[in-house]
Amino acid sequence: MSTSEHFENKTTPPQGGTDTSTAAADSKPSTAHDVTSRDVKIASWICFFAWTFAVYDFVLFGNLLPQLAASLGWSEAHSTEVNTWVTAGTALMAFAIGPLTDKIGRRKGILVAVAGAALASLLTATVGWVYGIAAGLGLVFLVVVRSIAGLGYAEQAINAAYLNEMFAHRYSDPAKARRRGLIYSLVQSGWPVGSVLAASSVYLLFPIGGWELCFAVAALPAVFILWAGRWLKESPQFRRRQEVDELRRAGHADEARERAVAYGISSEKQSSPITAVFRGKSLRPTLVIGSAFLLNWVGVLAFSILGTSLLTAESGKNISFDNALTILIVSNATAFLGYLFHGWLGDRIGRRNTIGLAWIVCSMCFFAMLQAPDGNYPLIVALYSAGLFFLIGPFSALLFFTGESFPVHTRATGSSLINASGQVGAIIGGVLITATLSAGQSWETATLWWGCLPILAAGLLVFAAPNVDPRTVRTD
Structure with missing residues (x-):
């Protein structure tokens, strides 16, 4: 029996009011909840749009931070300090959604993230x-609200866990398995697409209603995603793990073991996902990928999230706000191609190798941009675009690589923990950049030390993670 045939004869856990004892009585797996190729395609499209609109809101805050700061009378140092507090809240929300998703399911986790971001x-x-009522109250309110927006950022970790499992079910043949990275890169490319939409909306909406209108409009796409969510099906791997656990908890140990053997998973009681990610084979990817993710996000904060601040500041590249938005649109369009390229390359040389090499090249591109003369607009555009190509593009390989590195029991928790570590990196980066600017140093100096160097270190460190053959499919 082929691997794909083996999966087509698996079952999924009983739903809602199904009697567990009835399910236990029939130990032969059914195909009632198997997913089809059409289900996987629908899930991929919904995840793409959900991620795109989550990024739209997430990036919008960074793009509009200079305008929001000017409106509220903040200095550059104070605005980066506020962004640091927002990032701390984002990290907490991004991690919290992981264990919840491992408990309630990937489908519900996606919908919770979408609703929270909206x-x-x-x-x-x-x-x-x-x-306007009270500056202190308004500041606390802003931090709390933007912390909730961390659910949108967390969407990429949930998507990675969900689609990793859906793809494993439909693309189990080795020849097809080698296309999974490219397919997932199309979903993850929602980052540059959302970034372009955010910059474009600022062009269109900011002159009409200011930054307030931009954020109000950003909430509207969630209605479409929540409506489309009715067509999302839970992943077979999660349902099978859930079914075995339910049988075991109901006292049907023999039936649980039979189902577990048929599904190729363990029937033993699992430790909590939060504990399990720091044990056994999960420990190394948790520490290595998480640390590399953290270091890289120090650079993401400097060059992507605070990109407009770097480009427009007198001590940065001293470009007008309108021209800075043009650079963001062009460079993020380039980053879209970066997602496809790194997804394709990861299917061939391995995702770990792709990530490491790309980030090393990225650090070189941004270093060259910082050295470029402020008046050389075409050169700055070219180097900034190349930097984002090798900074953002590898995330299509990184998120899928993260999903491959954990079993189904802890996949969402492990992915969310690593994803949240990125926000910890952004916090560290925010503190360091704020301190550097407060000490009288320039934006160019701050982003050299707390942008280029951390990205380079991340690229080197990720090679210490366990490699995963892109032709293999993890089914546990």
């Missing part, structure tokens, strides 16, 4: 009004 966008539009 709520945050809508409430951000009211920050100016709250700030």
